[in-house]
Amino acid sequence: MSEVKVNEEAQEKTAAELEAEEAAMAAEQRSAGEDVQEEQPGGSEAETEEGGENQVVDAEAELARVNEEIAELRDRMLRGAAENENFKKRIERERQASLKYAGETIFREILPVVDNLERAVGQGITEGVDAEKNLKALLEGVELTLKSLVGILEKFEVKPIESVGQPFDPQHQEALTMEATDKVPANHVVTEFEKGYYYKDRLLRAAKVIVSSGESK
Template sequence: MTNRNDESAVTEAAEKTQGDAPEQGEKEPLQKETKKKGLQERLKAAEAKAEENYDRLLRVTAEFENYKKRMEREMNEYRKFANEALIKDILPIVDNLERALEIPYGNNEKASHGMREGVEMTLKGLLSSLEKFGAVPIESLGKPFDPNFHQAVMQEESEEHPENTVVQELQKGFMMRDRLLRPAMVVVSKKSDAKSGVKAEGSGDEHKIDITIQ
């Protein structure tokens, strides 16, 4: 009796096992597919993150390169114009030396010649030193009036020069490389009233210069 019961139990267990086997076999491919999808999603997320980080790296690198270039430009500008204020303070000395050359000296020709020569040498040396720092005079005499480089303080009738030509330089203008240190103070030619046909009320002159003394 006992043997029959045991055999029945074994048979039932075997049948149950055989019945469960197909169900487990069906679940395994599903689990693998789910796991595969999960891995693919994680891979896509990792790739997206890597691409985002790479783009960020490119932006940061570009910004840093732009920063370096900007700093280099600023340093070059600083080196070029670091002495601008000092040179502006020296320019009045140049003016005084040039005025000194215009003053007639005394009757002692030898002493006057020596003094004048000394002033000329000092002026020449000073201009040479300024040129080393990039400061050079603006050539104005005989040039057309240019408000970017000239400050007209008066007009003078002239038959020898075209209208609006610089006929006299009262104070030299200076450039420092490509920057204007100060404009030249000049006298500008104009047509004589008789030849220009100026009317008493409004000449309609298209070349009128606004003269402002500063």
């Protein structure tokens, strides 16, 4: 065998060995890659399961907190509704009581007037005393009582209507009749049969008057 042929066989052998080594290395690399890929999916699944459990726990805690807030708000709403209903009932009771006893203050003020009238009547019929003196005492008592009563009316803003000598006003006065007179101009009030009154800014009672028809002929 010649030297050239030996060298060619040696080169062919070397090339074959290199190809075999490269194929073996490639196989090892592929195997290592598959092992890595097999491990990675397993780790990701475990992490996903753990994260899912944490999310479920957080959701349950949040739901419990929201339910607690809802229960607290519902309790507040029920208490507020009950308090509002009790307030309305109390206001209605007070309103009914104020209407029922609206005149209590006025009557309490009038009672002393009744007392004064009783005293005046008692003094006016004293036995063993001259009738003129009895009458004078009675008149004085009545005058004092009238003064007291007028004061009470003024206290409650009840004021008389001044009619005598004033022009006749059909909105505040009622004409009973007409009378000829030289002292009062025509269509003016001559005398009052019944005094009229205002209560604050409202007409409480119209005055009943006699109106002048002018000079007599």
